[in-house]
Amino acid sequence: MSYFVDVHYESINKYGEELCGDKVEIVRTPDSVIVVLADGLGSGVKANILATLTSKIIGTMLKEGATVEQSVETIAHTLPICNVRKLAYSTFTILQIFRNGEAYLVEFDNPSVIFIRNDKVLEIPFEFRNINGKDVRESHLSIGIDDTITIISDGVVHAGVGISLNLGWRWNNVAEYMQRIASKGENARDMSKELMEACKCLYMDRPGDDATVVVVKISPHIEVDLMSGPPVSPTDDRNMVEQFMASSGKKVVCGGTTAQIVGRELKRPVETSTEYMDPSIPPIAYIEGIDLVTEGVLTLTKTVEILRQFSTEDCGEMNKDMLSGKDGATRLAKILIDECTHLRLFIGRAINPAHQNPNLPIDLSIKLKLLEELIVYMKKMGKTVEKHYY
Template sequence: MNYFVDFACRSLNKVGEELCGDKVEFFRTTDCVIAVLSDGLGSGVKANILATLSSKIAITMLKAGLSIDEVVDTMVHTLPVCQVRKLAYSTLTIVKIDVSNNVYVVEIDNPSVFFIRDGGVKPLESTERCINGRTIKESQFVLQEGDTLVLTSDGVIHAGVGTILNLGWSWPEVSCFLQSVIDEEKTAREITNLLLDVCSDLYVGQPGDDTTVATLKVMKPKWATLFAGPPQVKLEDQQVVKTLMKSSGKKIICGGTAANIVAREIGEEIQTSFDYIDPRFPPIASIRGIDLVTEGVLTIKGAVEILKDVQMNSRFEKLEEGHGAARLAKLLYEECTHIQLLIGRAINAAHQNPDFPKELSIKLRVIEELEEILIKVGKVVHIQYF
């Protein structure tokens, strides 16, 4: 794709409910990006199941290359209209962006997508048609750098109804708010959090409906390169350091041996800190020209756990804890879109169980977990082994 599509989503559960009745699915390849937001009828377990089923059906079929007509037809036959309320069991908003930044938006009973370009909310030129009894709205256009798409469930436009606001927040008022806060520097996560925090305030901390925001923002890629572990062959030390130092964007080193290799090859000293912010993680160090230097496996594993908590539970405050794992997680989550991992395969005896084969080393398993969670939070990851 010509640009990177930054993505973030977050939900507020209806007060008293453990499960959210909205569901967001996101899929990225080198050729396309697909985002699906579904709002299940009602709330709680039933709504969660309906929304999950709807979003899973939609994204699985779209990933397989099936048309929106086939998706909607399957949805109609899988989730019929509620005979009591005469309402669909779930709603959908689908956004698909291809390699040329052509975007296709489908809206089925959800609030209209907010499209922000050049600081203003632009109305989407849409057409309506009927597929097997369901009316859908379709829009097609080409995205530009800086464009933002904000998808919402109806909990957003109804925020405050019956409490602070008689009739809720409304689409035009949400539109004005987004115009006032979105700028070039705001990430998808920041936009999502700003909007959802206002919704929470309007609900006085007790949401009357499941409330979900999903944001896609078109931007230039931001790179980070992480070097961890010495190469299997010592002669490759120089090559891996050269790759690290020539890379654009943020530069990260995880592990004492890796730090010593870099310091030796570039002729710099390692400055070690003795400030233990959290006893679970060794303190960070510094090397001139490197953005972050941390301990190895323990710190990476800690960063993985923080990123999982952010992804699953929206625990963003963990990114601000200041220790090495939090600083690593924050840099990878907030300050880059593309991540290159330079991983040495040399075996550290301290990380091995003698009953395990070499490929099951703790280090490599942790790196696999890191790659997996980074992809889940919307990053593009490349791994090179030495």
């Protein structure tokens, strides 16, 4: 099965605390995707330390091939003891999804995950195991396209306690709400944001506990092919365009010279728009059979800025509408963020003389560097990137 594991999380701190006592670790390996949500005892700095250690240790050890037993034992011997409660305590949920479509789930004292398939909440069969004195729930399941697994900390099911709801939101209510969200067909980012916004409303923006939502959606494999820059040797123009067009993904061309090469080799006109959607971004162009044609360096610079924000942990503060712009950079960013799981780059290494003008800003001199930055942020978002140089 060819699929992409789309993962996004949102957290809110307990009211008055600067640090969150929940921590999420996402590790992608060649064979699997590992997601760990840890909830440290209490709140604030101590809870943050406990949760960070727990999530980092489990994620790193599983990545290196250790067993869950070894990971839990290491946690038990590593976590600092709380002077007040005399406990070294952090609850956790571990989800590991393998390339063959199988998944392994371990839960210790966190609310049960919410598993949705075909817009229905399904019960996950589990067995109890005792690992180093801890009774954990262990499950094995098979996943399919459009399955959604939501991992939550107890701050979610406690939302609204004594404020808007007498007994909190309760797991069944959260599951029903998530079921409605999942039926919209949104991506993991939008689903997690929507669920967290509901939490904030129930807490009336004064959370009584740290709360975290992790949404894992199994999405279809979607390819995007991006061509930018002329090849070092003009004799490679045809070969580069042929390989670019032969692949199956959505087609994007970045750069005026690159667009002229594509148009010439395909024997199709390049029609440049005269409409500036954003004064700082050059207008797009059109080539029959190409999904998006943009200018090069200025557009890539803005696109990389957007990707940088989306790939950082504080992206929850971003405005969802920032991808609604019609300029070339925003359109490209939206394709890469929302409509791409596998990016295939066709990169020409010829240097544009205009970019070497010492009177121009340094940002204009390095298209290759911009593309390398773009690759870094795409990988941070979990996308697969393939590069071809000419």
